[in-house]
Amino acid sequence: MKILIADDDPQIVRALRITLRAKGYQIVTAADGSQAIAAAIDHRPDLFLLDLGMPQLDGLEVISAIRGWSHAPILVVSGRAGAGDKVEALDAGADDYLTKPFAVEELLARIRALTRRSAQDDSLPIVRFGDVRVDLAARSITRATAGSVRQVRLTPTEWRVLEILVRNPGRLVTRQTMLTTIWGSEHVEDTGYLRLYLSQLRRKLEADPARPVHLITEPGMGYRLEGVSAASATAREDHPGHG
The missing domain is CATH 1.10.10.10 (Winged helix-like DNA-binding domain superfamily/Winged helix DNA-binding domain)
Structure with missing residues (x-):
């Protein structure tokens, strides 16, 4: 399974890449919104982990762009904890929202849940x-x-x-x-x-x-x-x- 991680914090990207690769996931990364869209088109990931506060294009713009052609699950991982931010992201097309800082176990559980939901869609x-x-x-x-x-x-x-x-x-x-x-x-x-x-x-x-x-x-x-x-x-x- 291929996951795209889009976040402008290199430490978070590195930590997520190491953790998720250890669990058997294939990882693609992007440091800003423009890179995220380009990587999404090039690699067609099965799931997206997106930050909202990215340069070039913010996370909401990336979600809207992705939803124009992909139904892959989108999990927003953001430091924005406000209810309005969460509602806005879900309205834009995100499937779930996880606030930083977070426990790795919760992140993995949410990825598994989104993966199960996606796997059931064809039937x-x-x-x-x-x-x-x-x-x-x-x-x-x-x-x-x-x-x-x-x-x-x-x-x-x-x-x-x-x-x-x-x-x-x-x-x-x-x-x-x-x-x-x-x-x-x-x-x-x-x-x-x-x-x-x-x-x-x-x-x-x-x-x-x-x-x-x-x-x-x-x-x-x-x-x-x-x-x-x-x-x-x-x-x-x-x-x-x-x-």
Whole structure:
């Protein structure tokens, strides 16, 4: 497995390179944002470890550039501990966020978790609810309306919210579970985030956003995705694209 480490602190890069190579990972490094994008294109890593405060291009710009063509997991490793920084990175397309300083064991655990999630993607199902078709592996969403099929574009965080619900069809997903999974345990009380993103998803995916029949709120508890059915996996080839 190939990991790209992008950080302008040579001591951190050296320590991570030694640690991860000892665990059997192949390592590519970059000292700034421009180098990170170039290395990503040249080496096509399986996972990214990115600092936010890099010269040339900052980490957010690198994430946005990578997400234009790659779905490889992105783990932000940054000294910025603010909630706003974390939310901004996840919204840009990062999959996880680890604050410096960190324990090596936690870093390795997060890499393993992201690797498992990535390895499962190719076998993820295609599901339908109403006129919406969701391909989890391709991260593609289409909607059939007025006799035509169109691609639905979601922000990275909208996708993460929907993905959690799609992976748990018909089951209650608590607000605490969703907040912790997406933003971390320090945000378990920030229910306004979820109301905002569920409202945006309903506008994009429900026939009548004011009277949702699929993206259901369970007052005081959480959310549920109703009316989900499996679609043919062979249909992926007929609807390329990314949501």
